[in-house]
Amino acid sequence: MSDLETSAPVPRDRGSWETYKRLLSYARPFWLAFLLAVIGNMIYAGASTGMAAAMEYVIAAVENPTDQNRLQLTLLIVGVFGARGLGTYMSTYFINYVGRHVINALRADLFNRLMALPSRYFDDNASGRLVSKLTFNVEQVAEATTNAVTTALREGLTVLGLLGFMLYTNWKLTLLFLTVGPIIGAVVSYASKRFRRISRRIQGSMGDITHVASESISGYRVVRTFGGEPYERERFREVNDRNLTQSLKMAATQATSVPVIQVLVAIAIAGLVWMMLAPEIRGEMTTGQLVAFLTAATTMAKPIRQVTNIHAKIQKGVAAAYDVFETIDEKPEEDPGTYAPERVSGDIDFDDVSFRYRDQLDNVLDGISISIPAGQSVALVGRSGSGKSTLVSLLPRFYDHTGGDIRIDGHSLREYSLKSLRAQIALVTQSVVLFNDTIAANIAYGVLRDCSREEIRAAADQAHALEFIDRMPQGLDTMIGDNGVMLSGGQRQRLAIARALLKDAPILILDEATSALDTESERHIQEALETVMQGRTTLVIAHRLSTIEKADRILVMDQGRIVESGRHEDLLAQGGAYAQLHQMQFSEQA
Template sequence: MIYFVKPLIDQGLGKADSHTLQLGALLVVGIFFLRGLASFTSSYAIAYISSKVTYQIRQQAFEKLLFLPRAYFDQNNRGSLISKIIYDTEQLSQAFASAVVVAIRETVIILVLFSMMVYNSWQLTTIFLIVVPVIALIINKVSKRFKHISRKLQSSMGLVSNKTEQAILNQQEIVLLNTSVQISEQFETINNHNRQQNMKLQATTAISNPIIQLIASFAISAVLLLASIDQVLNQLTPGSFTLILIAMGSLLKPLKQLSNINQQLQRGLIAANSLFSFLDEQEEYDNGSKTLSVQCASIEFNNLSFTYDGTTQPALSNFSLDIKGGTSIAFVGGSGSGKSTLARLLLRLYQSPKQSIFINDIAIEDYSLSSLRAQFAFVSQDIVLIDDTLANNISFGCNRTVTDTEIECAAQNANVMAFVKDLPLGLQTRVGENGRNLSGGQRQRIAIARAILRDASIIVLDEATSALDNHSEKHIQQALTQLTKNKTVLIIAHKLSSIQHVDEIVVINKGRLIEQGCHKTLLAKAGYYQALYKDQ
């Protein structure tokens, strides 16, 4: 549109050419139509690219989350991880979809306007070139400021997410301990810090735009002064002079846009650094190629030692044990003795030293993770349920297609039907988030039903009946007897009365095997096991 200013003034008005003015009237409509079409196309394209980038990066980040080793989650809080998938992906998509497109568009506009200015008067355009380095210097300073604040803002968002999540997860304890005011004050501190970082970001944006426009206004003033010189004035037509002034004024908008997207770009760069570091994290070790597909598996722990990251005290020290296929072994000991660590290493939730754990005389790292874990049914005291129906929770993770009859049979064997029969929707009843609509004992029965349905070769029970009453435990023990028939069973227990029937009991203290044998033999030794038994 600016390009037609010169002929309209010089020809249409200066020479009273009505034909030029009539042509201009038609061009105005056509130009604005094309401008509107281009605006719609670019806006839609930007929205499409932005949503596509967000979708792809968020999907990659979520998939990465699923394959990280357990140790990574021990060292990083959940709020920070949630912030990466939600907040960081959003910042990155805005920067490298919306902001990049705007940057290209505004840069093209600047180059076109600048070319028209040079064509009409290179002398006046020189004034503009003088202020460009000054504007570039300001943008550079502002960029560094944006980057510094964006890094703090990103960290602050992680703290807000983490504190919110903890408040939701621990709502009952917060109410019972009467700490609502204390938790609210802690959140207020974090929330206010986040607000302050946002205000710093907005203040930097707010001050940078007026400064850039003020410098540009000096350039326009200088153009007017230079144009007053006779030598320059004689070379200009009214149309050329008007075109240059309009072009310089029009440059303020793209310069402002570039300054604004600088904020987005810096936040995007910080988010990109965080996300790409996350995506580069080492996934679970899974270089094994062998397949574990047996019904009666032998297990060997060979001089196993293990220390958790961030600690100096070994969880296990020189632990050796042979477990024959089809036998049941119970591990007992005090809290922190290393019992659960054995199960975690066997399941490869943590990476054990090579050649320290064997199944059927093959090191577990030589098996693929999927085939190894497919042969395990793991029931712990920390039951994880999905927000779905009872039936879907029982079949969750089953490595084969199961029928409704099989699900009901597993539920019956695990004594789940004892409370399901009173529910209007039966097994189609939703359990709520992590089973909040169920009691601890009911949740544990569902986990046992899941293990029964899985029909794995190796059963690991980590305090599997700790939340059950004596009546329910009696029924569950009968179900477990059927479940564990002709299978290798590892039981971790504090309640010694529940393990007297096993083939062998292994006593662990401070990560070392100190006693082993059947219940009667260990009780007769008058050792550590006898002391544990008498304490109960």
């Protein structure tokens, strides 16, 4: 069972320690590498303590330079530095090994959860901010699980080792030195809280930067055509400056806390030097022991400074981890259904269906009741905002209806497993989504990836896409760029139609599927769609009424309700809303 399933949500008021504990739980599978890193840190700490202790032997060798003392001192220096080098290698490599695996697992859990979240979550969160979580925030976690842990273990153990040596040498002087401990602890505690608070703001501002940048880059044609460069520059400058302000606050806090702690340590060392001269404190200590003791105390200044420095990294990582865990803890799409037929017939019933978006008072759909027999083609027409796209988005359960019921083959949508339900539906929308891959991979996407080359070509031929594919440099193996940037709007739409044809699902949803096609292409596609619609239950949303004149039934929608229903000729004869729409389009075309 993965950490995604076992980790419990962390409420913000339980503090950073709970978040950090949960983060460290990701390191549990790599306990052996972590143990080797700890051993490496212990070797490093022991060697650092040994360097201070060796000062006693250095003084002895200087005062009594015998051949034996010279040899022992030389071997001692080589041994101490060799051990320190080995400890450094073990601690650095193995903690990075653990850290990168933790990041890999955390990033995988976050992405897997994003793939399972309901449509509402993506409506509420800008894609740029979600990408920032997956990239910037997770890398901030890397700092907390690699460099920070390495420094904390290595320098923390060094401080303990040096303190142990000092207590062994002269416990009275050591206790005097430790009097500054509570003051240092208070400074570190204040700085930690401030680091954590500022880090949350920095992560929010980085999400804003990614969001603004991705919008400006992906929409560069609109930006340039409408002269939006000054506006986008100003928008980016604002979020960039906000990030700068928070980063400088972080730097100021760090820059203040470190020298304050250094001064406190220096005061303690100065006090030691002054007290060492008092005979009652010095006792029976030799000159070598005094020098070794003082070396240990001064050596401790560097690890104390580094340990206090890592609080900034740890608090950044904790704030980032909290943000990542918030998304991981989001409830995935509800999928209680177990009914999973291999293929449905395609009978669809909307029974008094209503729907409203969260936090809205008015229904977007109200009292929709339709019965669509298997194999029938139904066209939805109406003004923009009448609820056509919302209605068809309820079928694959991108949103759950808030009233009434929707049934396929007599079974409520909630009885179906999401995987099985969506396997019955092929979808072509007005805003085509293509991937930076080959034409063949874009047609045979997802569950279709095992389709044969011949099946892919057949689907492309039905969608009248082969006529431009065969002119491409590598044919079906041509890379089409980000979201099909190398293709025209009509070509992109035909690839989406080919993908739907290849899926061969019993229910077909066409949401403005021919909107991006020129008249000639539209004629070809219309013929292909009429062929593929045979034997399938098809819901067609069309703005151009000329494309749906042959539909078995046309439903006219207005303000979330069905106001007219019938065939093309019958609706024209009624002289109602459909006839008015038709007349308006006829006048525009004329």
